[in-house]
Amino acid sequence: MSENTITETTNGHDEAHTPSSEDLHKLELQRRTNRDAVSDLGLRPYGSRTPGLMDLIEAHNAYDESSDKANKESVAARKAFKKDNPDASEDQQPALVDDRPIVKVAGRVVLARDNGKLVWLNLRDHSSEAFQIAVSKRDCDEQGFALAKVLDMGDIVIAEGPLTKTNTGEVTCWASSLRPGSKCLVPPPEKHAGLQDPETRARKRYIDMWANPETTRTLMLRSRIVSAIRRLLGERGFVEVETPMLQTQAGGAAARPFLTHLNALDIPLSLRIAPELYLKRLLVGGMPRVYEINRNFRNEGVDKRHNPEFTAIELYEAFGDVESVMDVTEAIVREASRVARAERGIEGTTLSYGDLEIDYEQPFLRVTYAELFEKALGFPMSDVGKARAEAQKRGYKTKNEKGVEFDDLWVVNELFEGFAEKLIDPARPTWVMKYPAALSPLTRPNEEDPSFADRSDLFIAGMEIGPHYTELNDPDVQEAKFREQLSGIDDEESTFRTFDEDFIEALKVGMPPAGGMGLGIDRLVMLMSGKETIREVIPFPFVRPKQS
């Protein structure tokens, strides 16, 4: 008896814990009946520890042509002998040859074809969409065959047996035993169309994952990409750190934070919107190259490219600059694309995204903010009067409700985002370099022209993937920029924008010159997996809670 066999005559279910039948859908009731049938066979419907399992793909690859042939020939020879010598005894027959590899596998039943005394099952696991098991009355043990007759789609089973090829050439585990892995009491989605409803897909990801194998593949690709990034950064001497998620002041970005409260000290706290100011403190302390891959929380809009919590990598390199961290990012994106191509079995050097074919092996294009602006608008961005007129002509606001004129560069940037960004070829990863200094409060101004900052943003497929900076490490300049930012903001904004004095204090201690960057992991995985919504690449994206 295997460890999956029970000897006591209980079905293992306390009647008191069984929901009243009136509450349940008839399809679930039927499945509960089928679960009882499993118990009645003396088997545990919910399985138990099972050593020695192979992934389905491993089992498939373990097939051995010559041993299968030898076995089939010996079976045929015995059959022929028996036909010619009907009265011969067992031991006079030709020997049965069977060196076929035996595999032990587990998976969820996604298709089943019951031919009477032969039941075909297709199992699915993380490695394979469908691996065939044959459960025959002749060759499988009695309990296993009986189990095959009472299975429901979606059940998890464990099969063991030799590998053979069917008449149509499909590698199949010809089960000698079949045992329950787990019962699925919930009616599964349609077996071909899968689960389509986007709401259910997000809410019940555990169903989506097995009904739509692509979902699992995407989430596994995400994991492999993140691992590859860690490996690459480790090789380059970067150390991974963790900095506070709960912050007394949510700094390092301009976004509304989520607010919470620390009871022990009776003080308000924010969930972080970025780790930047803490990572820089680590540079002050003497860590040479640091990064963090972790969650940020922003209390802003939710749409196909924004989730309230999202994963970003932030990275800082002491004695580097914007160029050195751009190199790191190009290496990361290129490596991620290689992982994605390998994982998805894609030949060549491109990955598709919508209609685009994006080549990540070529060096990324480089343009400056000013060049792109002039190309799009037809006049240099230094001509702020013209910019203001142009903005008004194109219907942009140039002053606030109280009639106060917006800053020149704010107007320039509106035009840039409205027109210049559209000139970037979405199929070519592109660096936009040298942003206006006024837009980048944490960036060091360019040495030759301080009206520009040494900041570059990476654009791919029309998405802003992440900013890169030569970090500002002069505490006085930093303090002045903070104060400048805080002036001229309205009351609502001032409730969540605060002045981080300790950060200035840290800079006073002395931060080495440094390059820094931030990169959205979710958006990177969207590009690498070809998914056009952020929900596809997050295991459990935010969904509105169900009303009871």
Place this chain on the structure above:
RNA sequence: AGGGACGUAGCUCAAUGGUAGAGCAUCGGCCUUUUAAGCCGCUGGUUCAGGGUUCGAGUCCCUGCGUCCCUACCA
């Protein structure tokens, strides 16, 4: 926040304002090389909720709830 589309069986989807349907799944029967197995038979619905118009509403109107898309917002 504004605009648009949608909500029908467990799932995927149909149904000029005129008897709510199909496929798959389920349930019963047959079948030892099937693979979207096949064959025979059965079952399955408060058409998101609540109002209204009408002889008659899944369909038209209103309100609410929910989802998706576009726009806006969002270093």
